[in-house]
Amino acid sequence: MRDVAVVGVGLTKFGERWGDSFREMCVEAGVKAIDDAGMDGDDIQEMFVGNMSGGRFVLQEHIGALIADYSGLATNHIPATRTEAACASGGLAFRQAVNCIASGAQDIVIAAGVEKMTDVSGGETTDALAGAADREWEGMYGVTFPSLYAMMARDYMNRYGMTREELAQVAVKNHYNGARNPIAQYQKEITIDTVLNSTLVADPLRLMDCSPVTDGAAAVILCSLDRAKEFTDCPVKVLASTQASDTISLHDRRDISTLDATVAAANRAFDIAKIERKDVDLVEVHDCFTIAEICAIEDMGFCKKGEAGKLTAEGYTALDGKLPVNTSGGLKACGHPVGATGIKQVCEVVTQLRGEAGKRQVDGAEIGMTHNVGGTGATVVTSIFRRV
Amino acid sequence: MVGIITYGAYIPQFRIKADEIAKVWGANGTEISNGLGVFEKSVPDMDEDSLTIAVNAARNALARRDVNPADIGAIYVGSESHPYAVKPTSVTVGEAIGATPVMTAADYEFACKAGTAGIQTCMGLVKSGMIKYGVAIGSDVAQGAPSDALEYTAAAGGAAFVIGNDDPIAEINDTCSYSTDTPDFWRREGQAYPRHGGRFSGEPAYFKHVQGAAHLMMDRMGTKPADYDYAIFHQPNAKFPRNVAAMLGFKPEQIKQGLCAPRLGNTYSGAVPVGLSSVLDVAKPGDRIFVTSYGSGSGSDAFDITVTDAILTKIDRKAAPSVETMLNDKIYLDYAQYAKHKGKIVMQK
Amino acid sequence: MSVPRFWRKQTNRYNLIGTKCETCGTYYFPPRSLCPKCRREGKIVDYKFKGTGKIVTFSVVRTASDKFDLQTPFVVAIIELDEGTRLTAPVICSDINEVYIGMRVKSTFRKISADGDSGIIVYGTKFIRE
Structure with missing residues (x-):
């Protein structure tokens, strides 16, 4: 090859x-x-x-x-x-x-x-997006995408004790980054209160937990x-680009709040790229909802299950943190034109590795990674890049 | 002898008080409640209709007794609020209780007596040997136009009876009917709400037909009111059945158990079936039950029933909720929520 | 959903009829025509679930697609049936604050959606507190 x-x-x-x-x-x-x-x-x-x-x-x-x-x-x-x-x-x-x-x-x-x-x-958009889940056995009952990720969030919070504030910090961080990205849909910083006071969309997820249309x-x-x-x-250089699948329905997963397809795709990518997790300087992950970023960081192997909320609250994934996540603003702040997102993530990592990311530049970035999810995790693509 | 093999009722959880409706129309709720004897009525959930009520009533019946659904040869659902004008409720019930495909089915409409008409049809099919079991259901999400007197009573509920002749929990000794063309209440095709003749629905309609069928039955059986432990009359409100019972010579305690209207309202085709279910919930072997339905238009079906030992040995009455349990399990709505539940708010198409 | 597409699986939806692989003993709802574990060695037969189980996780839908808009807020849940399989379904409750993970539920028959005022009405299984 x-x-x-x-x-x-x-x-x-x-x-x-x-x-x-x-x-x-x-x-x-x-x-x-x-x-x-x-x-x-x-x-x-x-x-x-x-x-x-x-x-x-x-x-x-x-x-x-x-x-x-x-x-x-x-x-x-x-x-x-x-x-x-x-x-x-x-x-x-x-x-x-x-x-x-x-x-x-x-x-x-x-x-x-x-x-x-x-x-x-908006109603038609919600229905079209529901086609990413199982139309016959999930979507038919009025299940929406936010409610599927909300069920993940509730399962996760119940099992690992992540706080609502820790989850909100994902959105706060991504809006901070989005405010430094000229193509982002929302170039405005927000606070934890902005998230906690926003409208409930699908409990426990609020409007500011969700990526926009x-x-x-x-x-x-x-x-x-x-x-x-x-x-x-x-x-x-593209060190690896891998893809994995899982059950179409969330209810059929081995574990509701672990995306096994992310685990499989990331493991394959690191094997092929022959690098370690610690070598990665920045990641663009699929934060269609705040909970999705939490799961992604863990399932890609950057930390243990249950730790990502705390790490996010501590600034580990911030622009100046140890592992900057979603420097573009992510799907949350940069926006989520669904078919374009996977390519936008590559654009962001390449821009960072070239050192052309301006106000959101991660200093000395050499290796970057992308993580793109279809549905609630039935398809995952991960890719690893290196400046040459 | 042909009789009731098992039975089950279903009443939605929501209620609205007559006071709450009266408030909207500037009427005096206490006066209306006292006049009609109806203090609150049931309201269906947003996702309930006469079909879901029929299915849940039928499933409650089958939960009480191990009846092989394949042995059910006929299903009749009586309602004046079938969800479709054309497309049978009864076959969906058949699918939902696993009785299809070797069965006959049809939807009945005879105002508030279509449920008892179904019982009579099943009796005929069983007695003639055409079927082993038949299911007769009366179920309605009754319509009453805003501000009309009917709005204080039109309710939702139903009950199902499996009719057969092996070990019935209650034998149906006889049935007879009394029918004439009396236009006291009607709903034209495509109309959302029925119209009625006001006081004309009383003496020449309800009272004439209920008494006609009741006298016919007691004459045929050689019985008098005192021979019965329970009596159930159609209950468009609580006043009519109390009055007709008194006219016929029944005592208030005979009709009390089967009179659900004060707390339920008028469930149209479901009214007498729910009343009969309420009696079967407490009846003992040997109890004799007198039943007379009424459907506007007009007609009455009367039944003479004797409860058997099988009510203690062949069914598990606790396997499904009693009428009393369902009447007590309730959530009150205000008029705005009620209007939303009943589709009375004009929405953008 | 089109009429034939719904009709094809309506008895499964009405009566919680899924499948069971007699080779490995695994139950499936939604029904599967191929056992993912045994594949060609699997022997799939119909199985009617008892309809009882518990809530694994849930959410409250506050913003729905047009067809479900009038029913908001409504609870959707992943339910683990007592036979071991999991499915997604609405849970009917008088107070959305009373739902919790682990809550016992049982199946009931309700209207799912309707195609406007003149189109087909879709019925199926929802769950209520046991």
Whole structure:
């Protein structure tokens, strides 16, 4: 297998993009990534687009062809494929692109992610997202995504004694980071009281425990490591990109508040990357809800089960902490255009490893990691990156 | 002899007091309650309708006695609030108690007496040998228009009876009916609420038909009111059954156990079935029960029933909640919550 | 949910009929046509659950999709049936503050949702305090 590097990243502003369409946002991110890589569109040999629910949000399927067309690449007839694993759709697109190059099939591939979520009502959004769980045996009863993660949170708090304040600190920290990210949906710091006084969405989770509904797109250009220097002075090497699955329903999990797919994907990634947990300088984890970040840090092996709340409260995962988590602001503050999130995480880690993260830069960052979850943990993609 | 093999009732947990309704319409709740003899009525939960009530009543019946659902050859659900105008409630009940597919089923409507009409049909099928067991259910989430007199009584509940002839807990000695075309109460197709003839629903309607069927029955059986331990009459309120009982010569203590209306309201097709369930909850072997339903339009079905030893040996009455238990397990709603439960708030489509 | 899609599994939903693998003795609800443990060696048969169990974890849905909006707030829970399998279902309770982890529950029959005023009504199993 060949080594693969990221040579270009591109992000749209995340938020409620009333004036911009699905395709326009995806093209905007792609063009920025190609610009960033200093290459020409004709250099792109294949395209993967992560998208969860074009069919529900904009009544559009056949996303690969649509994006290839509006990127001006359809006339080159490049292969263009849409990947879908709910909120891990972007992570899948990235991993497919890595494998495509590692296998020797292609040299230069673009992996993008896009979601346009504000063209439908809030109720329709809630229902579309519920499709990431088991529609027939969870969603049919009116179960929402916040309520599924809330059941995880209640189970976790009951077993490990994490306080409501410790959980709220995840959101406080991520808003602090988001306030330093110019593309973030919410660039505003909050306090623990902001979280505790926000509306209950699904007990015990409140509005400020939840990632928002977001429009946005992200794209990265991948290239075989041996050709990376043609395009950039600071390529970022992909040490590993792994994916794991678990039961679609939360009720069928071995343990309600442990994501075994995270454990499996992370273990494989560290094995392949041949590095230790302590070598990681920063992580972008899938904090669709505050509880998800707590579980992610533990299940990836950065601390023992039951410790992440306390560590978060102590600042361990803060921007200046021992292991900065979600420097982009995470899904909570940066926003969560579901199909784009997995690619946005890669953009953030690459930006950090290049030392271009501005006010939220982690000093001397050399190794970074991403963690992207589909549903309540039925699909997980983890990737590890190193500055070269 | 044909009779009741087992029985079960179901009453939703929510209640609204007559006072609370009266307050909304500027009426005097105490006067209304005293006039009707109804002080509160049951209200269905947001996710309950006459079908869910029918299923839960039928399941309560089957919980009391080990009846093989495959032996149930007929299901009749009587209601004037079937959830569908076209699509039977009875087959869904059949699926939910595991009685499908070798069975016949139909939904009945005869205002408040469709449940007892189902009992009669099952009796005929059992006696003729066409079926082993039949299930007859009376169930309603009764409609009453806002501010109409019916609003103080229209309630939710129902009861189910498995009819058969092997070891019944109560033998049905005989049944007879008295029916004429008397338009005292009706609901046209597509209308949300029924209309009624006010005082016309009294003497020429309720009283004429209940007395007609009751006299017919006692004449046929050669009995008099004193021969019965319990009597149950249709109870659109508490006043009508008390008056008709007195006219026929029954004493207040004979009707007390089967008179649920003061705390339940009028559960339409469920009214007499729930009253009969309440009596069966306490009846002893040898007790004789007199039953007369009434359905507007109009008709009455009368039954002469004798409780057998099987009520002590063949069923476990405690395996399902008694009517008294369900009447006491209650949560009060205010009028706004009640209006939401009953779909009386105009929503954006 | 479309009419045939609901109808296909309605008796499972009404009566808590799941499956059991006779090879390994594991119970499944929702029903599975293939035992994940024994796969091709498994022998799957229908099994009607008793309908009693306990709450493993729960939440209160305050913001729902349009179809369930009128029912908020409502409790949803992961319930472990006495046979050992787990499922997700609404729990009906008069006071949402009275629900707790470990609470014993039993099944009941309720309306789940309706397709507007003219479409199909979906019925199924919810749970109440035992």
